[in-house]
Amino acid sequence: MSTLEKILDVPVLMCAPEGESIGCESDALDLIGDAGYQGAQWVVVPTERFDDAFFRLSTRIAGDIIQKFAQYRVGLVVLGDISRHTEASSALRDFVRECNRGRQTWFVADVEELREQLGR
Template identity: 60%
Template sequence: MTDTLQYLDGVPVLVCGADGEPVRGEREATDLLGNAFHHGAAWVAVPVERLTDDFFRLRTRLAGNIAQKFVNYRIGLAVLGDVSRHVEQSTALRDFVRESNRGGQLWFLADLAELRARLAGAGR
């Protein structure tokens, strides 16, 4: 599956395929942002399979740097899939995921259905 634009509850979301280029660093995040702007997306949904383990190791600062890049460009980022393996290994990551999910810019969600529900309740 390639990256495609979908409308979830009326919100344009660039839905990334699991088979796409892994997000290893800020360069790939910038590529995703460029693709989002090209398609007019307000959100980017990235499957957990596209993120390297470094993303989930907060000491690498990769997750924070990528999240900040999305904030700067006012594009939401949704990480879709099971992150429990990573969360079980790190209290700091568990806290990061919990706090992110309380906000409106970075969400860790199970799937597109959960993203659709969150967007519906976001009170745009």
């Protein structure tokens, strides 16, 4: 289940924490299609919806999913606490820091942090 919200006049598709796990490109394409249908520029996905393999960069799942979002020009927001993953991987920490500098994929702790990112 997902709902379209406006945050700072930006249409954002907010995915519910419960739902299908997101672990491959086809899962990403489903979200991208839903976003396009509803007119969203960003898709916000709670961390609990991602398969743990997403947070292990060696699996390349995160890169494949993020690339699909970029290809269709839809922003992806990973919402929630990922500290257990970043504490275990300096590469993931660096990846998150780089993503958060850009305008395509963000890792944010909460909706307030998302609001700050959209406002910059």
